[in-house]
Amino acid sequence: MFCYQCEQTMRTDTLDGCATDKGVCGKDANTSDLQDILIYQIKGIAQYAQLARSIGVIDRAVDDFIQYGFFTTLTNVNFTATRFVNMVQEAARIRDSIKAQYAAAATAQGKPIEEPTGPAQFQPAADMDSILKQESVAVVNKDHELVGEDVNGLRVLITYGMKGVCAYSHHARMLGYQEDEIDAEVERILAYLTTNPTDIEDLLTQALSAGHLNLKVMDLLDRANNGTFGDQEITQVRVTPVAGKAILVSGHDLHDLAQILEQTKDQGINVYTHGEMLPAHAYPGLKKYSHLVGNFGGAWQDQQREFANFPGAIILTSNCIIEPAKIYRQRIFTTGPVGWPGVRHIDNGNYAPLIQAAKALPGFKQDEEAKTITTGFGHKTVLGVADKVVDAVKSGAIEHFFVIGGCDGAKPGRNYYTELADKTPSNTIMLTLGCAKYRFNQNEYGDIGGIPRLLDMGQCNDAHSAIKVAAALANAFECGVNDLPLSLMISWFEQKATAVLLSMLASGVKGIHLGPSLPPYLTPNLLAVLSERFDLRVNHSPAEDLQTALGRA
Ligand code: FS2
Ligand code: SF4
Known part of the structure; x- marks a missing residue:
């Protein structure tokens, strides 16, 4: 085998890539x-x-x-x-x-x-x-x-x-x-x-x-x-359990989630989102289901610990699955493109086996104290208050925008994004998307004149929203996107993030900070070309990169 498509690929002095009998991800x-x-x-x-x-x-x-x-x-x-x-x-x-x-x-x-x-x-x-x-x-x-x-x-x-x-x-x-x-x-x-x-x-x-x-x-x-499902709405999402039988839905596929919600209604089962499914709560056509009760856990790399603590059935609708631990192997399912040897797969849209499993499991015994986070800042939501945002920039109340998001990963060094978010000045706004948001989305950042400082735009594909908002701001200020007080700090892990990076480059966005480490297939020569043409930047420390982004370096 030889594979070097993701950030966690094996890197040694002589070899950049997973080339033994098993990749770091567990792929044989x-x-x-x-x-x-x-x-x-x-x-x-x-x-x-x-x-x-x-x-x-x-x-x-x-x-x-x-x-x-x-x-x-x-x-x-x-x-x-x-x-x-x-x-x-x-x-x-x-x-x-x-x-x-x-x-x-x-x-x-x-x-x-x-x-x-x-x-x-x-x-x-x-x-x-x-x-x-x-x-x-x-x-x-x-x-x-x-x-x-x-x-x-x-x-x-x-x-x-x-x-x-x-x-x-x-x-x-x-x-x-x-x-x-x-x-x-x-x-x-x-x-x-x-x-x-x-x-x-x-x-x-x-x-x-x-x-x-x-x-x-x-x-x-x-x-x-x-x-x-209707336009995203600003939505408070409960992140603590509710007493009752439970199903956890992970991955990105909203169609699968909708089917599961429809098939579980009136069945006495609460449905929770996990990972990249969190933004589903913001869509009217999904939040209308009262048994969609909250989000459980964080990004994909913590799933072995989190799934072990989830007392219900679990289903993965897309990436990212990692080797199911024995303790939950009998209560995890896959659907669509996803698969793990020995894990039950549902490929006909009939989630009865998942529902039966949830009914046979204990579920949560009691409610935990309610805690919430906020999602639902798609481009339509944000542009709905564009006048307010533009005024805040003109008055100096907002100094800078950061897009901090992308794919999270398991390797050390990812706290860069937590530190970065925590260090952003209080007169700046952060747009986030993808599972990288879990590095900081439970932290409190306050607001600027009623505009929350942290705006969750959705899944990694909602990078589209960030690009749309940037284009609209550029239009409002009659300047180019690269003239805006805007910095993109993109967290790369797998191939969706590669596609998003190419989209940002294709949109003419310059000065993107890509990290925490670079794709191994971007050779020094290629990196030099991308740096010269797109000012593509590698991560240094959060403090240094913030100074650069704010033009204070
Ligand atoms: Fe996160 Fe994994 Fe969204 Fe990536 S759940 S790293 O595949 O696609 O982001
Ligand atoms: Fe290695 Fe990533 Fe390929 Fe898995 S997907 S084999 S971890 S490079």
């Missing part, structure tokens, strides 16, 4: 190799899908599979090797299907039939052992000695960024939101990667194209969430 070598093969195959499907689309053939099931398949390979999503064997076989069937549709349409239109090379021609063997022997064509850095680390790093940056794009797009599709323009661009970029590109400038351009695409996808997901 077979699963990792099968994921590489699946990614390789999906790029081959994209080659045919792009050809088919060029002559008017669109198969939504193919587009669905491309994006769902990419999603399953994100960090902390799916660890079940047998599911990947099935997906590898399904990928071959889907490739054959779109290939046949393309050939039939080309023949009917009297056009020549093209035969793409590379991944499009891959034929998987019949069983896991034999498939694993085919892995050498698919390993993510297979050409690094041939093309050099910079070219390899950019190819990987695009592939990993596209994993984030596909994950967000899949969530939107779950709510019935899909756009052909997006699917076409996904397939174009994946097919581009099969051409073995080596031109650095071209690769950089395509990386920014992936960022532009992700902007469209985050916008689509925002419309999907708001269109389905």
